Amino acid sequence: MAKSNKPIFWGLFAAGGTVTAFVIPALALVTLFAAMRFNMDMFTYEAIHAFAAHWLGKLIIFGVILLSLWHAAHRLRVTLHDFGVRADTVVAYAVYGLASLGTLMTIIYLLRI
Amino acid sequence: MSERQIQLEVLRYNPETDSEPRFQTYTVPCLNEWVVLDALNYVKENLDPTLSYRWSCHMAVCGSCGMMINGEPKLGCKAFIHEYGDSIRVEPLAHFPIERDLVTVVEDFIAKLASVKPFLIPKEDKPTSAGEFKQTPAELMKFKQYTLCINCMLCYAACPQYGLVPEFVGPAAIALAHRYNQDSRDGGRDQRQEVVASDEGVWECSFVGACSEVCPKHVDPAGALQQVKVASTIDWYKEHLMPWVKK
Amino acid sequence: MGEEMSRKPYVREVSKTTWFLRQPRYQRYMAREVTCIFIFAYTFLLICALGSLANGPDAFQGFLNALRSPLGVLFNLAVLVVTAYHSATWFNVTPQAMPIQRGEEFVPGNVIVGAHYGAWAVVSLIILIWGI
Numbered sequence: 001m002a003k004s005n006k007p008i009f010w011g012l013f014a015a016g017g018t019v020t021a022f023v024i025p026a027l028a029l030v031t032l033f034a035a036m037r038f039n040m041d042m043f044t045y046e047a048i049h050a051f052a053a054h055w056l057g058k059l060i061i062f063g064v065i066l067l068s069l070w071h072a073a074h075r076l077r078v079t080l081h082d083f084g085v086r087a088d089t090v091v092a093y094a095v096y097g098l099a100s101l102g103t104l105m106t107i108i109y110l111l112r113i
Numbered sequence: 114m115s116e117r118q119i120q121l122e123v124l125r126y127n128p129e130t131d132s133e134p135r136f137q138t139y140t141v142p143c144l145n146e147w148v149v150l151d152a153l154n155y156v157k158e159n160l161d162p163t164l165s166y167r168w169s170c171h172m173a174v175c176g177s178c179g180m181m182i183n184g185e186p187k188l189g190c191k192a193f194i195h196e197y198g199d200s201i202r203v204e205p206l207a208h209f210p211i212e213r214d215l216v217t218v219v220e221d222f223i224a225k226l227a228s229v230k231p232f233l234i235p236k237e238d239k240p241t242s243a244g245e246f247k248q249t250p251a252e253l254m255k256f257k258q259y260t261l262c263i264n265c266m267l268c269y270a271a272c273p274q275y276g277l278v279p280e281f282v283g284p285a286a287i288a289l290a291h292r293y294n295q296d297s298r299d300g301g302r303d304q305r306q307e308v309v310a311s312d313e314g315v316w317e318c319s320f321v322g323a324c325s326e327v328c329p330k331h332v333d334p335a336g337a338l339q340q341v342k343v344a345s346t347i348d349w350y351k352e353h354l355m356p357w358v359k360k
Numbered sequence: 361m362g363e364e365m366s367r368k369p370y371v372r373e374v375s376k377t378t379w380f381l382r383q384p385r386y387q388r389y390m391a392r393e394v395t396c397i398f399i400f401a402y403t404f405l406l407i408c409a410l411g412s413l414a415n416g417p418d419a420f421q422g423f424l425n426a427l428r429s430p431l432g433v434l435f436n437l438a439v440l441v442v443t444a445y446h447s448a449t450w451f452n453v454t455p456q457a458m459p460i461q462r463g464e465e466f467v468p469g470n471v472i473v474g475a476h477y478g479a480w481a482v483v484s485l486i487i488l489i490w491g492i
Contacts, residue, residue, distance in 0.1 A: 126370050128366065128367065128368035128369070128370070129366065129368075131370075133370065134370060134372075184382070184383065185383075207372070208374070210369035210370060210371045210372075211369060211370040211371075211372070212367070212369055218369045250464045251461070251463050251464045254461065254464050254465070254466070255461065273374075273379055273380065273386055273389075276374040276379065277374060277376060277379065319389075319393075320453070320457075321385070321386065321389045322385075322389070322453065322456075323383075323385055323386070323389075325456070326385065333456055335453075335456060336455075336456030336457065336459065339453075339456060339457035339458075340457065340458075340459075343457065343458070
């Protein structure tokens with residue numbers, strides 16, 4: 001039996017699962033507050049732009065988005081199989097393709113900030 | 114002693130006459146301290162000698178009497194009647210073909226167990242005169258829980274991925290591979306990884322965790338498999354990104 | 361010797377699409393797994409925010425206006441609830457995936473889980489203070 005190449009994706013899945021578990025609920029609460037106009041002074045363009053313009057801010061944003069994307073993509077691949085979708089190769093190309101697209105967009109946007 | 118009438122619904126299958134299994138209900142006068150296996154023995158001795166099932170020790174050591182009791186994988190000798198209502202449904206272990214009545218075909222599990230080499234493969238052979246392989250209590254602790262596995266296959270009946278993908282090597286076999294990999298006297302991990310780190314090995318596991326929940330010996334195969342995934346992932350990154358690092 | 365035993369094992373098929381309806385623990389597992397759909401969608405929301413940030417203040421205001429809709433509120437609320445479930449299920453199994461052995465004993469599972477919940481609270485607080 002040949003050794004699997006799944007570790008490359010599972011490594012990202014596991015790291016991403018940990019990062020998302022720590023940060024996404026709080027981030028979602030912040031964006032929920034923003035959506036509810038909880039405080040109109042928060043979420044200003046200047047403040048967020050300043051954060052994203054700093055190299056450390058860029059690194060944090062890139063790390064969180066990259067790992068969230070690849071965590072979700074890999075789990076979605078498994079979940080679709082669990083729901084009976086057996087075309088695993090097609091599913092893998094689709095979900096990892098979507099994650100690659102998101103990664104690429106993030107890199108481009110960060111470079112332009 | 115209190116006695117209770119139990120309706121025991123048993124899935125029957127006779128390969129010589131039946132095209133598919135069917136339920137048969139027996140009314141069994143059960144003593145309160147009985148287990149389901151006692152009820153089956155009562156049926157066999159008093160009501161229907163044709164009923165087939167496996168059992169041996171009646172004390173959760175031999176691992177023979179695994180069966181589905183009200184849809185849950187259980188050892189018949191550990192499932193107390195007083196924990197159930199007046200009707201109990203007994204079926205052969207899920208995910209295994211039925212040989213006859215509650216007897217399942219277990220060749221697949223036996224082959225998978227053998228494929229992971231669940232025995233000590235010493236790092237180097239040394240003559241008996243060189244003395245024993247010593248091990249500290251801390252080194253023993255690393256793998257001790259996995260030695261409690263009795264190969265009862267309840268974890269395979271609980272694992273949905275084994276049911277969906279029969280090629281999956283499965284919880285008990287991989288947990289036992291992990292047990293020997295963790296043993297300070299062992300040097301056989303590379304050989305076991307050929308099977309364990311394949312697609313049909315640990316990577317069919319999606320950490321449902323059902324295996325650990327049903328284990329009658331409180332082994333944690335689900336945990337073992339996640340640890341195997343972590344170690345196999347580190348292997349992969351070392352091998353592909355840092356090929357200059359010797360193993 | 362007796363006649364040849366004839367074998368005719370009966371295989372019970374498992375439904376590939378509805379297997380998880382069989383047991384509550386399978387349903388809890390599927391609930392955990394589908395959290396990934398919300399994480400995927402939310403990450404793309406973050407990418408959209410980043411894109412608007414790169415396109416200047418007007419584009420960012422446009423993003424905020426789109427966010428401040430009933431759908432935006434509902435979506436963020438759903439993400440909050442679902443991802444909190446992801447966090448809990450993730451932290452609860454860490455002692456299984458990464459047990460810590462100290463000498464002859466394993467660190468109790470609830471200590472490891474508790475430490476994760478504590479760290480989660482600290483990280484969340486930092487994000488909230490930064491964000492609000």
